[in-house]
Amino acid sequence: MLEKKNIKLFIHAALICCSIIFIIPFAWVLVTSLKPVEQTMTIPPVWVPRTYYVQVEGRQVEVKKGIVTNEPGVIATVKEGPRRGERIFVSKSQLKENRALLQVQVADRIFEDHYDIEVEKEVGAGWVQVIGKTTTQYAKAESFWTFVLPQAITEKIKFWWSNYLRVFDKIPFLTYAKNTLIVCILGVIGTTFTSALVAYGFARIQWPGRNFIFTLTLATMMIPFAVVMVPLYAVFKKLGWIGTLQPLWVPYAFGAAFNIFLLRQFFMTIPLDLTDAARVDGCSELGIFFRIILPLSKPALAVVALFHFLYAWNDFMGPLIYLTDKETYTLSLGLQVFQSQHGGTEWHLLMAASAMVILPILIMFFFAQKTFIQGVTLTGLKG
Amino acid sequence: MTREEKRNLFKGLLFTSPWLIGISVFIIYPFIASCYYSFCYYSVLQPPRFIGLLNYKDLFTDPIFWKSLWNTFYYAAFMIPLGFVMCLGLAMLLNTKVRGMAFYRLIFFIPSLVPMVAGSILWMWIFNGEYGLLNNFLTKIGIPNPPNWLMDVNFAKPAIIIMSLWALGQTIVIYLASLQDVPVSFLEVAELDGANWFGKLRHVTIPMISPVIYFNVVMGIIASFQVFAQAYIMTGGGPQRSTTFYTLYLYQTAFEDFRMGYASAMAWILFIIILILTLLVTHFSRERVYYHGG
Numbered sequence: 001m002l003e004k005k006n007i008k009l010f011i012h013a014a015l016i017c018c019s020i021i022f023i024i025p026f027a028w029v030l031v032t033s034l035k036p037v038e039q040t041m042t043i044p045p046v047w048v049p050r051t052y053y054v055q056v057e058g059r060q061v062e063v064k065k066g067i068v069t070n071e072p073g074v075i076a077t078v079k080e081g082p083r084r085g086e087r088i089f090v091s092k093s094q095l096k097e098n099r100a101l102l103q104v105q106v107a108d109r110i111f112e113d114h115y116d117i118e119v120e121k122e123v124g125a126g127w128v129q130v131i132g133k134t135t136t137q138y139a140k141a142e143s144f145w146t147f148v149l150p151q152a153i154t155e156k157i158k159f160w161w162s163n164y165l166r167v168f169d170k171i172p173f174l175t176y177a178k179n180t181l182i183v184c185i186l187g188v189i190g191t192t193f194t195s196a197l198v199a200y201g202f203a204r205i206q207w208p209g210r211n212f213i214f215t216l217t218l219a220t221m222m223i224p225f226a227v228v229m230v231p232l233y234a235v236f237k238k239l240g241w242i243g244t245l246q247p248l249w250v251p252y253a254f255g256a257a258f259n260i261f262l263l264r265q266f267f268m269t270i271p272l273d274l275t276d277a278a279r280v281d282g283c284s285e286l287g288i289f290f291r292i293i294l295p296l297s298k299p300a301l302a303v304v305a306l307f308h309f310l311y312a313w314n315d316f317m318g319p320l321i322y323l324t325d326k327e328t329y330t331l332s333l334g335l336q337v338f339q340s341q342h343g344g345t346e347w348h349l350l351m352a353a354s355a356m357v358i359l360p361i362l363i364m365f366f367f368a369q370k371t372f373i374q375g376v377t378l379t380g381l382k383g
Numbered sequence: 384m385t386r387e388e389k390r391n392l393f394k395g396l397l398f399t400s401p402w403l404i405g406i407s408v409f410i411i412y413p414f415i416a417s418c419y420y421s422f423c424y425y426s427v428l429q430p431p432r433f434i435g436l437l438n439y440k441d442l443f444t445d446p447i448f449w450k451s452l453w454n455t456f457y458y459a460a461f462m463i464p465l466g467f468v469m470c471l472g473l474a475m476l477l478n479t480k481v482r483g484m485a486f487y488r489l490i491f492f493i494p495s496l497v498p499m500v501a502g503s504i505l506w507m508w509i510f511n512g513e514y515g516l517l518n519n520f521l522t523k524i525g526i527p528n529p530p531n532w533l534m535d536v537n538f539a540k541p542a543i544i545i546m547s548l549w550a551l552g553q554t555i556v557i558y559l560a561s562l563q564d565v566p567v568s569f570l571e572v573a574e575l576d577g578a579n580w581f582g583k584l585r586h587v588t589i590p591m592i593s594p595v596i597y598f599n600v601v602m603g604i605i606a607s608f609q610v611f612a613q614a615y616i617m618t619g620g621g622p623q624r625s626t627t628f629y630t631l632y633l634y635q636t637a638f639e640d641f642r643m644g645y646a647s648a649m650a651w652i653l654f655i656i657i658l659i660l661t662l663l664v665t666h667f668s669r670e671r672v673y674y675h676g677g
Contacts, residue, residue: 011479018473019490022549026493028516029505041514044523194401201398207391208384213399220410224609224657226630227650230420230643231413234427254405285394314498316612321638332500336616339504347508354501361496373492376553377560 033352034159038064040347051158054130054148066129069147073123076100079116089129089147090117123147163352170342170349173356175327176334183248183330184312190253192305196297198255199263200289204275214264221257225317233321243324248315252308259304262378266300267293303375306368313361331357420647427643438648448649450624451632454540458628459607461544466551466603467596474558475584488556495552499612506546507533507617533618536625543613543626554599561595562588593672597664604660608653629653 032040035049053060073091078084082104094101099114127147134144167173201207202214236247274296275288283291294301319333329337335357339350365372384392396403421438423431442448473491477484494502509516512531521529532542565588573583589596611630614620620627620635627635633653637646 008479008481011476011481015476015481015487018476019487022490022494022552024516025505025509025549028509032508043514044519045514045516194405198399198402201395205391205395205398207395208388209392210395213403217402217406220406220414222605222657222661223410223414224605224630224653226609226633227417227654228410228413229633230637230647230650231416232409233637234416234643235408235413237427251405251409253401254409255402257406257410260402285398289398310496314500316498316500316615317634320615321634332498335498335500335504339500339507339616347514350504351508354504357501358497361498362493365493365496369489372496373488373556376492376556379557 029351029355029358032348033163033355034161035163035348036064036160037346037348038066048157049159050155052130053154053156054132054152056132056134056144059134060154061132061134063130063132063153065153066131066145068129069123069125069127071125074117074119075121075123075147076117076119078102079118081113081115082106083115087120088117089123121146124149126150128153160348163348164356167349167353167356170346171334171338171353172326173331173334173353176329176331179245179328180313180330180332183245183315184309187249187252187312188305188308190249191256191259191308192301194253194255195259195304196263196294196301197289199260199267200293202260203264203267204288204293205285217257217260221261229321236322242322243328245323245328247322248312248318248330252312256308258379259308262304263297263300266297270296299371299374300378302368302371303378306364306371307375307379309364310361417647417650420644421651423644423647425644425647426641428641431644434644438645439652441645442648442652447624447627447632451627451629454625454627455608455610455629457540458544458610459604461541462547462607463600463603465544465548466554467599469548470551470554470558470599473555474562477555477559478562488559491555492552495550497550499550500616502546502550503613503616506542506549510542510617534622536622539618539622539626543610543617546613546617547610557595557599558592561592565591590671590673593668594674597668597672600664600668601661604664605657608657 031047031049035046036051039046039049052063052065054063055061069089069091071091071093073089074095075087075089078086078088078100081102083102088100088102090100096114098117098119100117101112102115104111104113104115128150129145129147130153131145132143134142202210202217232247233242236242239246241247241250270293274292278288278292314332315330316332316336319330320336323329323333326337335353338353342350420431422433422435424434424437425431477488477491481487497505510518510532512518512534515532517532518529530538532538569587569591570583573587578586609630610628611634614626614628614631615634618626620631629649630653633646633649636642636649
């Protein structure tokens, strides 16, 4: 008995560990998307986004943390040379009386030389740079920086939800979302309806050549997209569809092999008596399809619709090949372009944008969990 | 042909007509055209010009082509067995009727829903050499110089494999469903005969779910040869072409260099490789896959 309990405990422990590994990337996206940029690049990483405050002229001012001094130095203003007027931090080792060793760029060459400076404040090692904006008696919203002792900084937990709003300034997110929805919805309607119609033709009507064409349909599922990619591009180019959304949904409106297969299998399970009775009553083939088969096949139709939506939402290669104009980008492509332009720096915005692309799918999943799981097992076990 | 038969033929063709157009225009025509283009010089701007076997000849001496094949086989050789062990393992854990099974299943499944682009960006951030979560963790548990994953010739491919394993949730759900179909009575009989845990797994469970394993191996092969988005986004095929997978190279020749004929030749070689591998797996598994009840 004890051993059985231990096994259960072990299984739970294993499952919890694995779940954490699977879920951490999501948590990390969320945390990063709620940080200001300088907090995304800290070692070790922080899990809770914060904000910092210091006292300036008796008032609490919100600031960002900058560098930390590793030796004593001074804050000073440069008095001469190309960098005159600049306010800088000079460490003790680069300081000689009132002259500082500065790097100066002339044309594209960099020189080092000593320049006169005017010292403003002495700073010890381990002081923290703070950068912020404040209203002084001279100017409104003037940005400033200075060094303070770490103790002078107070911190508060703050989630930077404004990052999500900033994404809209960086990329035309709503345009991308609109394009994605067009591709998804037209594709879903087209492929679900047509595939059902075709599946009916394969499942419920006896005609010569039916088996041959059905086998051919199954065989085409073996052809990877990469094999037909080049001629398809040529076809769409001839049709003038390159740069439009049409290549991403029109082909599916003619049916899709896998959906036809799935629906045919489902239609085969509907008892023949039902349709035969209707036929005797004088119901046409289309009438049977619309009034008997479709209402009985809602679960299978839901699987097909859902999976096409997911496919169209996630598709990257199609948009990459066919879309040439920023106005027609889908979310996937837009996100990738955003990444290639701003990756490596603005991780917080990139993560906020990614979260916004992932979220609708997750919401859909929570509403249609059963259909998802059913669909996956159906495709896996029937295939 | 009787009138009835004629009517049925007409009705059948009518119902399937959209698909007959679809399959011809969007699948069969491109499939055959791709074969023709593979013997041509073709840049889309001008009509294709027949050049015989030149594309194929060039391919066999193209070091990047061989590199991309190697990369793809490397990916498949790790991805398929690791995916199998991970998915079956997790499915077996989930199948032990522990409390909260639905919840765990959810967690393993969700990553597979994440759009590949978002998933790739997310993992780029995790694999980041300086600020990445993974290297911070590795440093913390005492690995002093963790690799700069995506920038390292030796670690870029494993990084992409790790990311792809994370997104295998659908396979876990498929295995779980197949495990639930294994009759309990079979396992009980095996237990009475003195089989231990491993014996039951080897002699009952695995044979019973062998059609699903076969299906997933075939799908795994096809998926491996189509790895694209992860590499395109995370590494662009680098460093030093170490993540230039087959489909990525095909895309680059077709849509970056506009060597459509050359790309078509690659496409046909891809098709033949997948065909041969699938036939090999089918042949190998013929005596090993057990179809329950038919």
